[in-house]
Amino acid sequence: MDRILIVEDDFAMLETCAQVLARAGFEVRTAGSGREALEVLQASAFDVVLTDLRMPEVSGLDVLRAAKHSDPETVVILITAFPTVDTAVEALKQGAADYLLKPFSTEQLRDAVRQALDKRRAKEEYGFLRSQARRAFTPGGLIGRSEAMLRLFDELRKAAAVDAGVLLVGESGTGKELAARCIHESSARAGRPFVALNCAAIPETLLEGEMFGHEAGAFTDARKSRAGLLEQANGGTLLLDELCEMTPPLQAKLLRALEEGKVRRVGGSDPIEFDVRFIASTNRDVRRELREQRLRADLYYRIAVIEIHVPPLRERKEDVPLLAAHFLEEYSRAYGRTFEGFTRAATDCLTRYDWPGNVRELRNTIERAVTYGKGPLVEVEDLPAAVQAAGQEEDEVDFHRWKERTLERLEKEFLTRALRENDGNVTHTARALGIHRSTLQRMMRKHGISGGS
Incomplete structure (x- = not known):
C-alpha cells in the first residue's frame, strides 16, 4: 500500500x-x-x-x-x-x-496522485529492467531470462566447449548471429577472427570468390589476388548465415574444402591450408530442404554435428520488457533523447504482441518510439498500429494472471539472488543494481521480501 x-x-x-x-x-x-x-x-x-x-x-x-x-x-x-x-x-x-x-475536484486529486505514482513506478521499473538486462547479457550480446533462453544459453555453452560444427535453426530476426558470436567468444577460439558471410545477400556469381578468394586475373577486374573468407577466418570461426541459400554446386565445393582443410582460390591451383570452426544458420525447414535436395545431405551431416534451435520472441514473451528497456536505453543515447521508461499500457501492448519479425522488429519498434515519442515515457500512441491493436484484445484476466505468474516471479527471483550475492545488505545490493536504495526497498515490499541491513 x-x-x-x-x-x-x-x-x-x-x-x-x-x-x-x-x-x-x-x-x-x-x-x-x-x-x-x-x-x-x-x-x-x-x-x-x-x-x-x-x-x-x-x-x-x-x-x-x-x-x-x-x-x-x-x-x-x-x-x-x-x-x-x-x-x-x-x-x-x-x-x-x-x-x-x-x-x-476529488477526481482530480485521485488522478494526480495515481498518475504521478504510475510515472514513478514506470521509471523505477525501467531502471530495474536495465540492471537486469546488463546482468542477462551473454558474451555474444544475447539477452534473456526466460526458460527458453536459459535452455538456449546452456546449449550454447555446451557447443562452445567443443570444436564441432554447429547449425543454428530459427526464424528471421531471432538473433542467430548473436548466438554464433556467443559460441565463438565462449570457446577456445575467442580473440581470434569471427567472420560472418550472409549467403543470401551476395549474388551466386560472386559468392564463390567471396568465400574462396581469387588470384589476380581470375576474372575481369581481378587486378590483384584476394584472400577469401575461409582464409580470413583462419584460427577462428566462420558463420555461414542462411546456408540454404547457397546453390548445391557451391555446397559441393565447400564440402570438399571442409573435408580437406584446404582452399583453392578462384583462378589458382595451389591449396592453402586453413583452420576454421564452421557455424551455419538458416531460417528454412531443414528437413524439407534435405528432402527437396536444395541442401546437400553430406554437407548437412558435416556441419550440423550440433543443431541448436533459437526460439522466436513469441515463445519467450517474458523477455520482451527486458529487451525493450535495453533498446530504449540504447536509442535514447544514440538520438540524444531522454526517456525514463514505458507506461503500463505500452508495456502491456509490447508484451501481448506476437512479434512475427522477432527481436529485429522489437528493436525497430523501440527506435521508432524514441524518434516519434515526446517522452519522458513511451506511450501507447508511440507504438505501431499493429502493436497498439494487441493491447486491445479481450483476454485481460488471463493476460494479467500470466503477467503476475511469470514476469513478477522472475523479478522476485532476480531480487532475491541479488540480495543473496550481497549478504542481504540493501545498500550494497542497490549500488550493485544501479538503483536507489528506496527503490529497492519498495520492490522488496512489493514482493514480500524481508529486508536485510
Whole structure:
C-alpha cells in the first residue's frame, strides 16, 4: 500500500484530502504545518507528499526540498491557489511531479496522485529492467531470462566447449548471429577472427570468390589476388548465415574444402591450408530442404554435428520488457533523447504482441518510439498500429494472471539472488543494481521480501 503525507494548514482541506485518498486505498498521514511535515519526514518514508505551497514559516518548497533530500524518488505534488511562473519553474527544478490548482475536484486529486505514482513506478521499473538486462547479457550480446533462453544459453555453452560444427535453426530476426558470436567468444577460439558471410545477400556469381578468394586475373577486374573468407577466418570461426541459400554446386565445393582443410582460390591451383570452426544458420525447414535436395545431405551431416534451435520472441514473451528497456536505453543515447521508461499500457501492448519479425522488429519498434515519442515515457500512441491493436484484445484476466505468474516471479527471483550475492545488505545490493536504495526497498515490499541491513 502506497503511503501518502498530506501537508496543509487549512484543516478542512486537510481532512477532505485525507478522506478521499484513504477511501482510494492509500495509507494516509497528515501534517498541519510545514514545520510538522519536516519532523514527520525525518522519522518516516513516504511514496507521495502532497503539500500546500503557501504556508507560514516553512513553505511547500521547503517541504519539497526536505522530501527529496530524504528520498529522491518521493513523488511531491504541490497545491496552490496562486500559481506563478517563477514558483512553477523553481518547483520543477527541485523535482516536483505536478501542480494541483485550487479549487480541485476529488477526481482530480485521485488522478494526480495515481498518475504521478504510475510515472514513478514506470521509471523505477525501467531502471530495474536495465540492471537486469546488463546482468542477462551473454558474451555474444544475447539477452534473456526466460526458460527458453536459459535452455538456449546452456546449449550454447555446451557447443562452445567443443570444436564441432554447429547449425543454428530459427526464424528471421531471432538473433542467430548473436548466438554464433556467443559460441565463438565462449570457446577456445575467442580473440581470434569471427567472420560472418550472409549467403543470401551476395549474388551466386560472386559468392564463390567471396568465400574462396581469387588470384589476380581470375576474372575481369581481378587486378590483384584476394584472400577469401575461409582464409580470413583462419584460427577462428566462420558463420555461414542462411546456408540454404547457397546453390548445391557451391555446397559441393565447400564440402570438399571442409573435408580437406584446404582452399583453392578462384583462378589458382595451389591449396592453402586453413583452420576454421564452421557455424551455419538458416531460417528454412531443414528437413524439407534435405528432402527437396536444395541442401546437400553430406554437407548437412558435416556441419550440423550440433543443431541448436533459437526460439522466436513469441515463445519467450517474458523477455520482451527486458529487451525493450535495453533498446530504449540504447536509442535514447544514440538520438540524444531522454526517456525514463514505458507506461503500463505500452508495456502491456509490447508484451501481448506476437512479434512475427522477432527481436529485429522489437528493436525497430523501440527506435521508432524514441524518434516519434515526446517522452519522458513511451506511450501507447508511440507504438505501431499493429502493436497498439494487441493491447486491445479481450483476454485481460488471463493476460494479467500470466503477467503476475511469470514476469513478477522472475523479478522476485532476480531480487532475491541479488540480495543473496550481497549478504542481504540493501545498500550494497542497490549500488550493485544501479538503483536507489528506496527503490529497492519498495520492490522488496512489493514482493514480500524481508529486508536485510
